[in-house]
Amino acid sequence: MQKHLFHLSVLSAALLGCSSPSPTDGNGPSALPPVLTEPVYEAPTDPSAPLPGHSAHGVAFNKGPRQAARWMEGKTGNVSFPIKTNSAEAQQFFNQGIGQLHGFWTLEAERSFRQVLKLDPDNPMAYWGMAMANGTNSRAKEFAEKAVKHQERADEKGRLWIAARAAFQKESDKKKREAAYLKALQAISTKYPEDVEAKAFVVLQMYRNGVRGKKTSHYETIDKLISEILKVNPMHPCHHYRIHLWDYKDSKRAVSSIGKCGQAAPGIAHMWHMPGHILSRLKRYHDASWQMEASARVDHALQMRDGVLPDRIHNFAHNNEWLTRNLSHAGRVSHAVTMAKNMIELPRIPSVKSDGTWSVSTRGSHSYGKRHLHGLLQNYELWNEIIALKDTHYLRPGKSAADQAKWQRLVASAYFNTGKTAEGDLLLPEMEKLLTEQTAGKKKAGDAAEAKAKEEKKKAADIRKARTAAERPFSSAISALTRGIAEVKMHRALAAGDKKAAKELLAKASDIRNERKALIQHRIGDTAGALTTVAATVKSAAEQARPLAVQAYLLHAAGKAKEAKAAFEHLRRIAPEADLSVEAFARLAPLAQSLGLPDDWRKEPAEAKDMGLRPDLDQLGPFRWQPPPAPQWTLRDKTGKPLSLNAYKGKPVLVVFYLGKGCSHCMEQLNEFAPAVDKFKKISVELVAVSTDTVAGLQETFPANATDVKHFPFPLVSDARLDTFKAFRAYDDFEKTPLHGTFLIDSSGKIRWQDISHEPFTAVDFLLEEAERLLSLPN
Incomplete structure (x- = not known):
C-alpha cells in the first residue's frame, strides 16, 4: 500500500x-x-x-471484550458454581459466566469472567473461566497459565478445575488431550457427586469428544447424565446439550428439551436457536421459525443496546440465515425477504492483512443475505421486486463474472416476465458477450498453464491438473451463463407464445428448481409432466409451503378436485402465516373459493404443546437489527x-x-x-x-x-x-x-x-x- x-x-x-x-x-x-x-x-x-490501546496484562488481553459486563439477572441460566472469593458480586458474575458457557455465548462469558477479575484481582478461577471461553486458541493457553500461577488462591476443587484445563491446553495431540480432559472432569464429578456443574461439563466433553458413529448406547449414557442433572435442577441450561446430542442422531429424542432450552436461559440467543435445529429436522418449519426468530430478536436487542457488531456474536449469521430458510419453507415470504435484506444491511467485519488488503467472510451475514435474497426473489418469482432492487446494493453483483452472470439472468428473467421485452432484449446480448469472453479466457489460461507444465517436463497427469486449475475460475461463470442464457431465452419464447422453443430451452436450463419447472411445464402445455415434477418435489421437500402451493394450484388447474383439496388442506395446516400477497399463494384464491373458504383461507396455527411457555416475541427484541x-x-x-x-x-x-x-x-x-x-x-x-x-x-x-x-x-x-x-x-x-x-x-x-x-x-x-x-x- x-x-x-x-x-x-x-x-x-x-x-x-x-x-x-x-x-x-x-x-x-x-x-x-x-x-x-x-x-x-x-x-x-x-x-x-505496552503500546497505546494494548493491555497491561499481556497479549491475550488485547482481544476479546474490554467493556464491562452487565448483570443479567435470571437471563443466563440457573447455575451455581461456588468459588473462593470474598466478593459476592464476583461470585454472581462467575455464575453468569458459567451459564453463558453452557449457552456457547463465549464472548459474553469471557466478559463476565473479566468482570470477576476486576472485582477480585488475580482470582485464578476468573482466568480459568476465560480459558474455558476461548477453547484451544493461544489466548486460552495464556489464561490457563495465569490460572496456574495464582492457583494457591483457589480452594481444593478450584485447583482441580485449573489443573484439568491447564493440562488440556498443554497437550498438542487432539485425541490424547480430549481423552485426558474428560478423565479429569470425571474425576472431579466422582469426588464431588452433588456438583451438577461438574456433571454438566462431563456431558459437554463427552459430546465434544465425538459421538457420531458411536453406538446408540453411548448416546444413552450421555442422556442419562443429562437426566440426572435435570432431576436436581429441572431448568438447568444442559437442555442445550441434549439438543446437540440428538440433533443428528434421532431428533425426536430431544423434543423433551425444546420447550425448556430458551426458557432456561432467555437472555442467550443460542439457547432459543438450538430447538430450531430439532424442529427443522422434524420439518416443523413454522415452529422452527418461531425459535430462530426468538434467537434473532434476543441478539438484536443486545447488539443495539451495547453497540456490539452483529457478526461478532457466535452463530448470529448462522441463525439468521437458517431463519430465512425456515420462513420461506413456512410461506412467510415477506418476512424472509425482510430478514435477508436486513442481513445485507449489516456492517461487514473485514479480515485485514498486514499489507492492507482485506477480505470478508463468505459465512457472514452479508454473504448469506445476498444469497438468500437472490434465491427468494427467483424461486418465488418476485419479478417486480427484482426490477425495483436490481441497481441497489441488495442485488448489485460482485466483480466476478459468475456474479455478473447470476445478476443478468435474474434481471433479464424479470424483464421478460413483466412484459419489458425491450429491456430483456438489451440484456441478453450482454450475457452472450460475457460467455464468449469467458470461453476465450478459459482457453487462453488453460493453454498457458499447459505450455508451462510441458516446459517444466511434468507428467501427463500433472499437466492435466495444471490446465484444469487454470481453467477453473472461468468454468463456474461459463456454466452459469450457459444455463442462464437458456432460461432467459425460454422466458422470451414464452412471452412470444412460442411454447415449442420454450420446451427445448427448459431442458437446457437444468438448474431451475423443480417447483418452478413444474409451473413452466404447465405454461407450455405439459400439465401431466408438471404434476409428475411437483409430486416428486413435494416428496423431497416435505412439509414446505412453496412446493405444496404449486401442487395444489396445478391439481386444481388439471381438474383433480379431490387431490387439489388434499394438497391445499396440507398447505393450510403447515403454513398458517403464509404470505397471501405473494403470487405463489394468491393464485390459490380460485381453489379456496371453490371449497367455500374465505379470501383469507389460512388456518389458525395449532398450539404446539411441546414448545413450553412462549414469551411475546416483541418483548425479546426487534425483528430487524x-x-x-x-x-x-x-x-x-x-x-x-x-x-x-x-x-x-x-x-x-x-x-x-x-x-x-x-x-x-x-x-x-x-x-x-x-x-x-x-x-x-x-x-x-x-x-x-x-x-x-x-x-x-x-x-x-x-x-x-x-x-x-x-x-x-x-x-x-x-x-x-x-x-x-x-x-x-x-x-x-x-x-x-x-x-x-x-x-x-x-x-x-x-x-x-x-x-x-x-x-x-x-x-x-x-x-x-x-x-x-x-x-x-x-x-
Missing part, C-alpha cells in the same frame, strides 16, 4: 488551516466540558511499556473553538478516536486517512478525529510556526476527560484506559459501522467501499 505520510509539522499547518463546521444550538450538549490542564490519559514514553444512535458530544479544537456532533447533522461523518500525540500508530492511522478525504467527500462523508490530548496538548502536537506545508484536511478535537471515548465504548472498563475507535455515523446520527480495538483501523479502502454501500441502504 502506498503511504502518504504527513510529518507532525505538516499536521501542524493542517490543523491551522482546517475549518470546522460551526456548532449548532440543536439537540446536542449545551455545555462544553471544562478545559483540563492535564489529560486523564497519555501514551507511555517508555519503549518497554437497526443501527444505534451515536452519543452526542461537544468538544474543543486546539484554539478552544467548540465543535459538536450536531454540526454534522444531516450528513454522514467518520469519527476517528485516537490516543494522542504520543501514539505513533495513531499518527500513522491519520496519515492513512488524510489522502482519502476527497474520496470520502465524494460520497458525502466528512471526517473528524477525537484525541485524548488536552487543548494545550493539541497545540503542542501541531505547532503554529510550521510553514510551507499542506493543510491537514479534517478537524481534531480534545476529549481529555475521556467522556466521549467512554460514551462510544472506545474504552477499556477493566483497565480504565482508552481504546482506538473508528465510527461511521450516518446523516440521521446512527452508527452504521464501527471498529474498537487495541490497534487503530487503517483499511481505508475497505471503509470507503463499506461507507458507500451502507449509506445507500436504509438505516
Whole structure:
C-alpha cells in the first residue's frame, strides 16, 4: 500500500488551516466540558511499556471484550458454581459466566469472567473461566497459565478445575488431550457427586469428544447424565446439550428439551436457536421459525443496546440465515425477504492483512443475505421486486463474472416476465458477450498453464491438473451463463407464445428448481409432466409451503378436485402465516373459493404443546437489527473553538478516536486517512478525529510556526476527560484506559459501522467501499 505520510509539522499547518463546521444550538450538549490542564490519559514514553490501546496484562488481553459486563439477572441460566472469593458480586458474575458457557455465548462469558477479575484481582478461577471461553486458541493457553500461577488462591476443587484445563491446553495431540480432559472432569464429578456443574461439563466433553458413529448406547449414557442433572435442577441450561446430542442422531429424542432450552436461559440467543435445529429436522418449519426468530430478536436487542457488531456474536449469521430458510419453507415470504435484506444491511467485519488488503467472510451475514435474497426473489418469482432492487446494493453483483452472470439472468428473467421485452432484449446480448469472453479466457489460461507444465517436463497427469486449475475460475461463470442464457431465452419464447422453443430451452436450463419447472411445464402445455415434477418435489421437500402451493394450484388447474383439496388442506395446516400477497399463494384464491373458504383461507396455527411457555416475541427484541444512535458530544479544537456532533447533522461523518500525540500508530492511522478525504467527500462523508490530548496538548502536537506545508484536511478535537471515548465504548472498563475507535455515523446520527480495538483501523479502502454501500441502504 502506498503511504502518504504527513510529518507532525505538516499536521501542524493542517490543523491551522482546517475549518470546522460551526456548532449548532440543536439537540446536542449545551455545555462544553471544562478545559483540563492535564489529560486523564497519555501514551507511555517508555519503549518497554505496552503500546497505546494494548493491555497491561499481556497479549491475550488485547482481544476479546474490554467493556464491562452487565448483570443479567435470571437471563443466563440457573447455575451455581461456588468459588473462593470474598466478593459476592464476583461470585454472581462467575455464575453468569458459567451459564453463558453452557449457552456457547463465549464472548459474553469471557466478559463476565473479566468482570470477576476486576472485582477480585488475580482470582485464578476468573482466568480459568476465560480459558474455558476461548477453547484451544493461544489466548486460552495464556489464561490457563495465569490460572496456574495464582492457583494457591483457589480452594481444593478450584485447583482441580485449573489443573484439568491447564493440562488440556498443554497437550498438542487432539485425541490424547480430549481423552485426558474428560478423565479429569470425571474425576472431579466422582469426588464431588452433588456438583451438577461438574456433571454438566462431563456431558459437554463427552459430546465434544465425538459421538457420531458411536453406538446408540453411548448416546444413552450421555442422556442419562443429562437426566440426572435435570432431576436436581429441572431448568438447568444442559437442555442445550441434549439438543446437540440428538440433533443428528434421532431428533425426536430431544423434543423433551425444546420447550425448556430458551426458557432456561432467555437472555442467550443460542439457547432459543438450538430447538430450531430439532424442529427443522422434524420439518416443523413454522415452529422452527418461531425459535430462530426468538434467537434473532434476543441478539438484536443486545447488539443495539451495547453497540456490539452483529457478526461478532457466535452463530448470529448462522441463525439468521437458517431463519430465512425456515420462513420461506413456512410461506412467510415477506418476512424472509425482510430478514435477508436486513442481513445485507449489516456492517461487514473485514479480515485485514498486514499489507492492507482485506477480505470478508463468505459465512457472514452479508454473504448469506445476498444469497438468500437472490434465491427468494427467483424461486418465488418476485419479478417486480427484482426490477425495483436490481441497481441497489441488495442485488448489485460482485466483480466476478459468475456474479455478473447470476445478476443478468435474474434481471433479464424479470424483464421478460413483466412484459419489458425491450429491456430483456438489451440484456441478453450482454450475457452472450460475457460467455464468449469467458470461453476465450478459459482457453487462453488453460493453454498457458499447459505450455508451462510441458516446459517444466511434468507428467501427463500433472499437466492435466495444471490446465484444469487454470481453467477453473472461468468454468463456474461459463456454466452459469450457459444455463442462464437458456432460461432467459425460454422466458422470451414464452412471452412470444412460442411454447415449442420454450420446451427445448427448459431442458437446457437444468438448474431451475423443480417447483418452478413444474409451473413452466404447465405454461407450455405439459400439465401431466408438471404434476409428475411437483409430486416428486413435494416428496423431497416435505412439509414446505412453496412446493405444496404449486401442487395444489396445478391439481386444481388439471381438474383433480379431490387431490387439489388434499394438497391445499396440507398447505393450510403447515403454513398458517403464509404470505397471501405473494403470487405463489394468491393464485390459490380460485381453489379456496371453490371449497367455500374465505379470501383469507389460512388456518389458525395449532398450539404446539411441546414448545413450553412462549414469551411475546416483541418483548425479546426487534425483528430487524437497526443501527444505534451515536452519543452526542461537544468538544474543543486546539484554539478552544467548540465543535459538536450536531454540526454534522444531516450528513454522514467518520469519527476517528485516537490516543494522542504520543501514539505513533495513531499518527500513522491519520496519515492513512488524510489522502482519502476527497474520496470520502465524494460520497458525502466528512471526517473528524477525537484525541485524548488536552487543548494545550493539541497545540503542542501541531505547532503554529510550521510553514510551507499542506493543510491537514479534517478537524481534531480534545476529549481529555475521556467522556466521549467512554460514551462510544472506545474504552477499556477493566483497565480504565482508552481504546482506538473508528465510527461511521450516518446523516440521521446512527452508527452504521464501527471498529474498537487495541490497534487503530487503517483499511481505508475497505471503509470507503463499506461507507458507500451502507449509506445507500436504509438505516
